[in-house]
Each structure stands twice: as structure tokens, then as C-alpha cells.
Amino acid sequence: MQWKETIKTDPGHDYPVIADVDVLVVGGGAAGVAAAETIGRNGNSVLLVERYGFCGGGAVAGLSGTICGLYMSTDAHNAVPEQAVFGFADRFLRRMIDLGGVTGPIRYGKTWTVTHDPLVWREAADGFLQDAGVQILYHCQVVGVIMDGDHFQGAIVNSKSGFGAVHAKRIVDASGDADVIYRAGLKTSKGRNGVMQNPTMIFRLGGVDVHAFNEYWGDDSISPKKVIDQLVDADPSGRTLPRKKIWIFNTTRPDELMVNSTRILGRDGRHLDVTDPVDHTEGELAAREQVRVYQNFLRENVPGCRDAFVVDTGVEIGIRQTRSIAGVKTLSNKHVTRRLKVSDGVVRSPWPIELHSGERPYVEWLLDDYYEVPYGTLVPEVGENLIVAGRCLSSEHEALASCRVTAQCFGYGHAAGAATVRSLKTEQRYRDIAGEEVRQALNEDGAGL
Numbered sequence: 432m433q434w435k436e437t438i439k440t441d442p443g444h445d446y447p448v449i450a451d452v453d454v455l456v457v458g459g460g461a462a463g464v465a466a467a468e469t470i471g472r473n474g475n476s477v478l479l480v481e482r483y484g485f486c487g488g489g490a491v492a493g494l495s496g497t498i499c500g501l502y503m504s505t506d507a508h509n510a511v512p513e514q515a516v517f518g519f520a521d522r523f524l525r526r527m528i529d530l531g532g533v534t535g536p537i538r539y540g541k542t543w544t545v546t547h548d549p550l551v552w553r554e555a556a557d558g559f560l561q562d563a564g565v566q567i568l569y570h571c572q573v574v575g576v577i578m579d580g581d582h583f584q585g586a587i588v589n590s591k592s593g594f595g596a597v598h599a600k601r602i603v604d605a606s607g608d609a610d611v612i613y614r615a616g617l618k619t620s621k622g623r624n625g626v627m628q629n630p631t632m633i634f635r636l637g638g639v640d641v642h643a644f645n646e647y648w649g650d651d652s653i654s655p656k657k658v659i660d661q662l663v664d665a666d667p668s669g670r671t672l673p674r675k676k677i678w679i680f681n682t683t684r685p686d687e688l689m690v691n692s693t694r695i696l697g698r699d700g701r702h703l704d705v706t707d708p709v710d711h712t713e714g715e716l717a718a719r720e721q722v723r724v725y726q727n728f729l730r731e732n733v734p735g736c737r738d739a740f741v742v743d744t745g746v747e748i749g750i751r752q753t754r755s756i757a758g759v760k761t762l763s764n765k766h767v768t769r770r771l772k773v774s775d776g777v778v779r780s781p782w783p784i785e786l787h788s789g790e791r792p793y794v795e796w797l798l799d800d801y802y803e804v805p806y807g808t809l810v811p812e813v814g815e816n817l818i819v820a821g822r823c824l825s826s827e828h829e830a831l832a833s834c835r836v837t838a839q840c841f842g843y844g845h846a847a848g849a850a851t852v853r854s855l856k857t858e859q860r861y862r863d864i865a866g867e868e869v870r871q872a873l874n875e876d877g878a879g880l
């Protein structure tokens with residue numbers, strides 16, 4: 432099957448104008464929610480367009496399960512979780528705590544994470560957006576752009592009512608997949624020479640004796656060696672249980688676990704590119720089969736799971752990586768491994784490089800330290816009136832395996848939002864705004880950078 436490369440729509444095209452706003456935010460994942468809330472709270476008219484009927488993206492539709500990237504990593508004996516990321520991420524966390532939708536910190540190797548309830552996540556996001564006066568359009572997908580040369584002027588959305596045009600002074604591309612940039616025919620790249628991290632279908636397991644499970648598994652959510660050995664014994668070839676290092680988290684609910692275990696490849700073993708619907712479909716089919724195999728493995732081998740059953744899976748396979756933009760700046764692998772702090776840093780990340788590729792995910796810790804992501808990684812090298820937020824920022828492959836998690840995506844949204852507020856107020860282009868000014872605005876808004 433061949434898919435048309437880009438759709439460009441001229442301003443004069445005859446679609447009904449369904450909205451004329453200061454800012455269009457495309458996508459309601461962690462980044463989109465943070466961006467829209469920040470811009471709306473500062474008195475601008477914002478429309479957030481989301482293809483599903485709820486916000487959350489990879490965290491909710493992909494059931495990613497936990498909010499990673501909040502805490503420092505450490506080898507220190509008896510260390511306690513030290514929160515390193517604040518701003519919108521912290522506000523969202525506090526709202527989730529108030530709603531009873533998040534656990535306390537859970538051990539993940541040398542750091543900690545918190546498991547969130549995906550239903551509560553949706554409600555928390557709805558609340559933030561409505562409180563900030565953001566207009567939300569669910570069940571609408573952005574399928575084209577309105578351009579004047581390199582200047583974005585709006586986008587075309589598709590819904591059950593047909594196509595409609597949204598005119599906007601600024602656009603935040605928080606689609607995760609850089610859909611807006613791609614539809615404009617601007618430059619994007621995919622992984623290392625087109626090979627991206629594998630997707631995972633996460634599932635929740637009910638009917639678990641969690642006490643017995645915890646006794647056996649231990650307090651680290653990453654599988655202990657004895658479980659890795661059991662997985663190898665159960666399927667030495669790796670055909671049916673392709674991933675041997677798996678994560679399992681306690682949740683906010685009784686008798687339930689969140690399981691991050693599957694490794695989704697094509698039936699012929701190829702790495703999938705889920706921006707291609709053929710690959711995406713193959714991934715969904717393979718994922719459903721693999722979930723059952725891991726469920727059965729857990730029932731047969733892990734105490735507490737004998738009567739366990741799959742409560743639900745993600746609405747879709749969890750997508751770690753698709754397109755990255757070509758930005759004014761690019762987050763390099765060295766920037767991450769050298770833990771660089773920069774004056775135009777707008778997001779802090781203590782999260783390790785967690786690369787899902789191969790039989791066991793590769794993890795490289797950033798012990799007792801963090802790096803800062805420069806503002807220019809959100810600004811496309813070509814294209815005006817548009818900024819990206821979220822996992823499609825400009826980044827090298829391994830660096831993205833660190834900077835893509837939820838707390839940081841909240842941060843990119845917060846930063847893109849602060850830059851947009853400034854851009855509207857001063858009528859500056861995004862590329863002319865200094866990262867230092869955005870950092871200062873974020874700090875005035877609680878980011879603690």
C-alpha cells in the first residue's frame with residue numbers, strides 16, 4: 432500500500448471555518464495538556480484538538496502506566512526519592528494525588544516512578560483544561576495544514592461531520608508524531624536510520640494476590656533475575672516471549688498489577704514503523720496474542736498470579752517513538768550522557784537512557800544528576816508560528832530514549848506554552864525568543880529550573 436506523502440492546503444480552500452483562535456494545540460497527550468493549560472490560563476483563546484475521546488495519549492491510550500522522570504537516580508544505600516522536576520508536572524501530580532489516582536513512589540531500578548490510574552488521568556486533564564478556559568474538540572484529527580509560504584496559519588481537521596478549517600495565530604504540534612510538521616512537508620527523521628524503539632502493549636492484570644506477588648517479586652518493579660531465568664526457560668528461542676526483562680507495577684487498585692512486558696515486532700521479525708497503518712495494524716494483532724502469552728506465563732510461574740486475568744490493554748499499542756523534527760537545536764546523545772546544564776534549558780531530565788530495542792531493554796543511569804533540554808529543540812528549523820511539544824522534539828536516537836517520558840513531556844508542554852504566551856504578547860517569532868527568557872517565565876511559574 433502506498434500513502435500520499437503530504438497534504439498541503441491553500442488558505443483559499445473551501446472548507447468551513449470551524450474556529451478562529453489565538454492558538455491551536457494538536458494532541459492532548461501530556462505535552463498538549465500542559466501547553467494548552469499554560470496558554471489558556473494566561474488569557475489566550477485556545478482550541479485543543481484530539482483524535483480520541485479523552486486526553487492522555489501514550490500515558491492513557493497507550494496505558495504507559497507510570498509517570499517517569501520525576502525523581503533522581505541514585506546508588507546510595509537507603510536513599511529516599513528526591514523529586515527533581517516541578518512546574519506543570521508537579522501540579523498534575525498533586526491533582527492526581529488529590530483525586531486518588533496515583534500511587535506513592537515505586538522502585539524502578541535505581542530510581543522511582545509513580546503508577547497512575549488512566550481513568551483518573553483523563554478526568555484530571557479535563558479539569559485542568561476546562562479550568563483554564565481551553566476549548567476542547569475530541570474525536571477530531573488534524574489532517575492538513577493551512578500555510579502561507581513557511582508561515583502556518585491554521586490546520587484542517589476531519590471528524591464525522593467532515594472537514595473543517597481552524598485558523599490560528601500559533602500552533603503547538605503536540606501530536607507525538609509531528610503530524611503538523613509532516614503534513615506541511617517539513618523535515619522529520621525516524622530513529623536510527625529508520626529503526627525506532629519497539630512498541631509495547633501494556634496490560635492490567637486483575638485477580639492477583641498482590642501480597643504474594645510482592646513477596647516473590649521484591650520491591651523493584653524491574654523483574655528480578657529469577658524471573659528473567661524463568662522467561663528464558665519458558666521460551667529459549669524468544670519466539671513467543673520475546674522480552675526477558677519486564678516491568679510490573681502495583682497500582683492504585685486492589686488485586687491489580689500493571690504489566691509492561693511485550694515487545695512488538697512484525698511477524699517476520701522486522702522493526703515496525705507505526706506511522707504506516709499496515710505496520711500499525713500488524714502490531715495491534717501481534718500485541719493481542721503476546722499479551723495472552725505473558726498472562727499465561729505469569730499465571731503458571733509467578734506466585735499470586737495463578738487466578739489472574741487481563742482486565743484491559745491499552746486502547747492501542749504503546750508507541751515510544753515515531754518522527755522527530757529537525758529543530759533549531761538537537762538534543763545530542765553526548766548532551767545526555769554528559770548531563771549538560773545550559774542557560775537556555777527549559778526542561779530538566781534525570782531519567783536514564785531506557786532504550787527498547789533488542790531482547791532486553793538497555794538502561795544507562797544518570798546517577799545523582801540530570802541534564803537540561805535546550806529551548807531550540809522545540810523550534811523547527813523551518814516553519815513560522817509553530818512550536819512542537821513532546822516526544823517529537825529534535826533529538827538523537829539514544830537521547831530520545833531518555834527525554835521522552837511523561838514528566839519531561841509535561842515540561843515540554845509547559846515550555847512551549849510559556850514561549851507561545853510570550854510570542855503572542857510581543858509578536859516575536861519563536862526562533863527569536865531567547866531560551867533564557869522562556870526559562871525565566873517557567874521559573875516564575877514554579878518550574879524550579
Ligand SMILES: Cc1cc2nc3c(=O)[nH]c(=O)nc-3n(C[C@H](O)[C@H](O)[C@H](O)COP(=O)(O)OP(=O)(O)OC[C@H]3O[C@@H](n4cnc5c(N)ncnc54)[C@H](O)[C@@H]3O)c2cc1C
Nearest residue numbers: 458460461462482488489499573607749750751821822837
Ligand atoms: C509502551 C510504553 C510505555 C511507556 N512507559 C512509560 C512509563 O512508564 N512512564 C512514563 O513516564 N512514560 C512512559 N512512556 C512514555 C510516555 O508515555 C510518552 O512518551 C508520552 O506519553 C508522550 O507524550 P506526548 O504528549 O509527547 O505524546 P503522546 O502521548 O503520543 O500524545 C499525542 C496525542 O496527540 C494525539 N494525536 C496524534 N496525532 C493527532 C492528530 N493528527 N490530530 C489530533 N490528535 C492527534 C494522540 O491521540 C495523543 O493523544 C511509555 C511509552 C510507551 C509507548
